[in-house]
Amino acid sequence: MKKISLNPGFFVSNRKKFVEKMDQGGMAIFHSNDVFPRNGDQTFRFRQQSDLFYLTGIDQEKTILLFFPDCQNPELREVLFLIEPVESLQTWEGHKYSKKEATEISGISKVKWLDQFDSLLTEAMSFAEKVYLNAIEYPKFSNDVPYRDLRFAREMREKFPNHDFHRLRSYCTLYEPLRPKRRSV
DSSP states (O other): OOOOOOHHHHHOOOHHHHHHSOOTTEEEEEEEOOOEEETTEOOOOOOOOOOHHHHHOOOSSSSSEEEOOTSSGGGGEEEEEEOOOOOOGHHHOOOOOOOHHHHHHHHOSEEEEGGGGOOOOHHHHTTTTTEEEOOOTTOOOOSSSOOOOHHHHHHHHHHOTTEEEEOOOOOTTTTTTTTTOOOOO
């Protein structure tokens, strides 16, 4: 886990810019990258998914950002999900963020443990008009291993077949996830 010294206002500002590009009633979901096995009980060094890091500053595996600014339930408008720290695993896996630390870094006040994600996602889906999913969309990229965002997109389409799913970005707009919309903030 990297130690960063950015002001949480930077990430709050990034999320505000993102909201301006979302359609009314849209919900976006961002996942951290996977931790990849290397050999035996070793893993490759973790690198956070760039979009998630840009919006939150969180550099930890198994992290999810549920971003739904227009949700009727204010508790679901901006929620960060983390793995719950287990003290006995810290020696092997390193430090994991507490809820307080995650809030201090990201500026997100609603931080939940990862085991709550499925139930809160189901509730959020009942309000969502559009669901934006993240994926690598670059014509020169090819990978035989289905990465987390791709697996999640498949699960979502199977679990919620009647919802309207959209891609967060195309390969030509890597740092502008959604096209500009006429939205008042």
